[in-house]
Amino acid sequence: MTMTEEDLKKYEEGFYRLADALPHMVWTAPPNGENDYYNQRWFDFTGFSRAETFQHEWWIRLVHPDDRARVLAAWHKVLANPTLYEVEYRLWEQATGQYRWFLTRATPVYNLQGNVIKWFGTCTNIDDRKQAESKLLFHASLAQNITDAVVATNLDGTILLWNSAAEALYGWKQEEVQGKQVNDVLHTHYTRVKWEEWVADILKTGSWRGEIRQQRQDGTWLDIQGGVSLVRDVNGQITGLVGLFRDITRSKQIAHELAESEQQLHAAIDVAGLGHWRFDPQTNLFDCSARCKAYLGFSPATMVSLDQVCARVRPPEQGSALLDTLKKQELFEKEYQIQWPDGSLHWLAVSGRGQYDKQGRPIGMAGVTLDITERKLGEQRKDTFISMASHELKTPLTTIKGFTQLLKRQAKRLGLPEQMAVTLAKVEKQANTLTKLVNELLDVSKMQAGQLEYTWGKVEIDQLLKDVIETVQPTSPQHSIRVHGETGCTLTGDRSRLEQVFINLLTNALKYSPQADRVDIFPACSEQSVEICIRDYGQGIPPEEQKHIFERFYRIDRGKNQKVEGLGMGLYVAGQIVEKHGGQITVDSKEGEGATFCVRLPLSHPLENAR
Ligand code: ADP
Numbered sequence: 001m002t003m004t005e006e007d008l009k010k011y012e013e014g015f016y017r018l019a020d021a022l023p024h025m026v027w028t029a030p031p032n033g034e035n036d037y038y039n040q041r042w043f044d045f046t047g048f049s050r051a052e053t054f055q056h057e058w059w060i061r062l063v064h065p066d067d068r069a070r071v072l073a074a075w076h077k078v079l080a081n082p083t084l085y086e087v088e089y090r091l092w093e094q095a096t097g098q099y100r101w102f103l104t105r106a107t108p109v110y111n112l113q114g115n116v117i118k119w120f121g122t123c124t125n126i127d128d129r130k131q132a133e134s135k136l137l138f139h140a141s142l143a144q145n146i147t148d149a150v151v152a153t154n155l156d157g158t159i160l161l162w163n164s165a166a167e168a169l170y171g172w173k174q175e176e177v178q179g180k181q182v183n184d185v186l187h188t189h190y191t192r193v194k195w196e197e198w199v200a201d202i203l204k205t206g207s208w209r210g211e212i213r214q215q216r217q218d219g220t221w222l223d224i225q226g227g228v229s230l231v232r233d234v235n236g237q238i239t240g241l242v243g244l245f246r247d248i249t250r251s252k253q254i255a256h257e258l259a260e261s262e263q264q265l266h267a268a269i270d271v272a273g274l275g276h277w278r279f280d281p282q283t284n285l286f287d288c289s290a291r292c293k294a295y296l297g298f299s300p301a302t303m304v305s306l307d308q309v310c311a312r313v314r315p316p317e318q319g320s321a322l323l324d325t326l327k328k329q330e331l332f333e334k335e336y337q338i339q340w341p342d343g344s345l346h347w348l349a350v351s352g353r354g355q356y357d358k359q360g361r362p363i364g365m366a367g368v369t370l371d372i373t374e375r376k377l378g379e380q381r382k383d384t385f386i387s388m389a390s391h392e393l394k395t396p397l398t399t400i401k402g403f404t405q406l407l408k409r410q411a412k413r414l415g416l417p418e419q420m421a422v423t424l425a426k427v428e429k430q431a432n433t434l435t436k437l438v439n440e441l442l443d444v445s446k447m448q449a450g451q452l453e454y455t456w457g458k459v460e461i462d463q464l465l466k467d468v469i470e471t472v473q474p475t476s477p478q479h480s481i482r483v484h485g486e487t488g489c490t491l492t493g494d495r496s497r498l499e500q501v502f503i504n505l506l507t508n509a510l511k512y513s514p515q516a517d518r519v520d521i522f523p524a525c526s527e528q529s530v531e532i533c534i535r536d537y538g539q540g541i542p543p544e545e546q547k548h549i550f551e552r553f554y555r556i557d558r559g560k561n562q563k564v565e566g567l568g569m570g571l572y573v574a575g576q577i578v579e580k581h582g583g584q585i586t587v588d589s590k591e592g593e594g595a596t597f598c599v600r601l602p603l604s605h606p607l608e609n610a611r
Pocket residue numbers: 504508509512513536538539540541549554555556565566567568569570571572594595
């Protein structure tokens with residue numbers, strides 16, 4: 001601007017009047033730069049008196065120390081070489097005690113000779129803009145460090161932001177895409193809707209989350225999981241869109257492969273006639289395949305809970321067996337009788353294994369079910385047959401034994417040849433063996449039906465063992481059976497049943513150690529229980545067989561050369577009797593090094609109702 005001294009005077013008067021009414025800070029300075037005017041806003045903001053303010057370059061003290069050198073240099077530069085002065089710096093505000101960002105501009109006014117006669121300056125508060133800028137910078141650096149691709153566009157779809165993860169994911173550098181239309185760069189396959197509908201939907205709801213397919217620079221397609229939100233300015237106006245995108249191609253592929261292999265597995269399970277299930281302890285839901293539901297008598301569409309399943313078990317269950325196994329991290333294996341709503345009864349074998357999180361907490365159990373009704377009915381028929389056959393055998397056997405004894409007595413009385421007595425003794429021995437066998441068969445069927453009767457009384461352990469040895473020892477004179485110590489203990493039990501237990505164990509010890517010459521018995525008594533271990537030095541029992549030998553009719557197959565007679569009932573009977581006494585029977589053995597069977601019995605019977 002060029003004017004005469006007079007014009008300037010007039011101009012200044014009007015300017016000062018106006019300046020005092022302005023919300024901006026306004027100042028003037030003569031050509032030497034020493035300020036000669038500040039408006040009221042300046043004094044209000046800085047809180048300084050006029051006396052201080054007009055001192056030489058006093059104002060620089062109010063500028064942030066980090067900005068001072070830069071600002072002074074700029075000011076001195078324009079004074080020496082007048083031009084538009086424009087500088088941004090932080091100025092101290094007295095009211096808050098804080099620095100605020102200002103844009104200071106000043107223009108020189110020239111006289112007709114072309115010399116500067118005055119500087120007119122303003123300071124505009126740009127603190128909000130600076131804050132927004134620094135926020136923007138912060139967000140931009142955040143976007144760069146995010147592992148997901150971040151893409152921001154304006155409403156026309158022009159790309160404004162493309163972070164380094166987006167570069168890595170899609171293959172284009174930021175410089176290549178900046179300012180381009182997002183749809184020209186990224187070919188996107190929206191699974192359900194068109195782009196326009198998609199944008200309209202976002203505008204309506206404010207955001208979008210979902211899965212899309214997008215094409216990389218190299219032409220390959222990616223499965224993407226993304227979320228897009230609207231961007232608004234300070235006035236709440238929508239200015240664009242920002243999206244976060246993650247590559248889920250691999251996980252989708254894995255999920256697909258997993259689903260396929262699961263399908264194959266389920267098909268194989270189904271073909272095998274098995275139903276499969278999964279139990280969730282959180283929801284109590286018993287997720288069941290159609291076949292599994294059919295086995296339980298539910299229609300395929302029914303949602304089934306564990307309680308509903310348990311209500312169909314006969315007698316009804318609480319589901320505690322399954323939950324206990326889950327907690328103990330054991331394998332679940334059980335056979336259940338199930339009653340369908342039509343009243344029919346079915347048998348199911350259920351097995352399952354628990355699933356656990358990293359801390360070992362149970363998160364579920366999965367397994368299979370098999371209809372074993374046919375097998376169970378077969379077993380029942382077999383049991384009925386055994387029971388009936390043993391009953392039928394018992395009567396003629398008793399008759400044979402009776403007549404043999406009669407004949408023996410008559411032979412003695414009539415003085416018949418010795419050979420006859422020997423023969424009759426042999427008949428009697430065989431009849432006794434047969435009677436023992438038939439009795440054992442009868443016991444087994446009664447045990448099966450829970451009908452074996454017990455006669456409870458006091459049993460002296462030491463005497464019991466003596467009597468047992470007396471019975472068993474004569475059957476194998478090559479062995480010497482030794483008891484190591486006495487217990488002095490008495491317990492509550494059925495004496496003849498307990499005799500049966502120890503006779504079975506001792507007979508086995510002798511039977512399965514044909515090369516040995518001794519069997520040792522170690523009895524021990526504590527305050528609560530008695531433990532009797534029987535140790536033999538025979539062939540022993542392989543570890544994998546040990547858990548089966550107490551099963552009904554189970555025998556170890558040792559090949560033709562080692563045929564030992566037996567029907568696989570002795571240990572089953574012993575196990576059942578010991579269990580009825582509230583005790584346990586265990587085996588410890590190494591193949592080829594003999595076996596030790598230990599029976600632990602409580603001195604007083606803990607299971608009152610078992611009697
Ligand atoms: P069994 O009539 O066959 O003897 P048990 O029920 O008494 O029936 O025993 C089951 C199986 O356990 C037997 O077939 C035998 O192979 C094995 N067994 C039992 N006791 C012993 C032992 N002391 N030593 C080695 N094997 C034994």
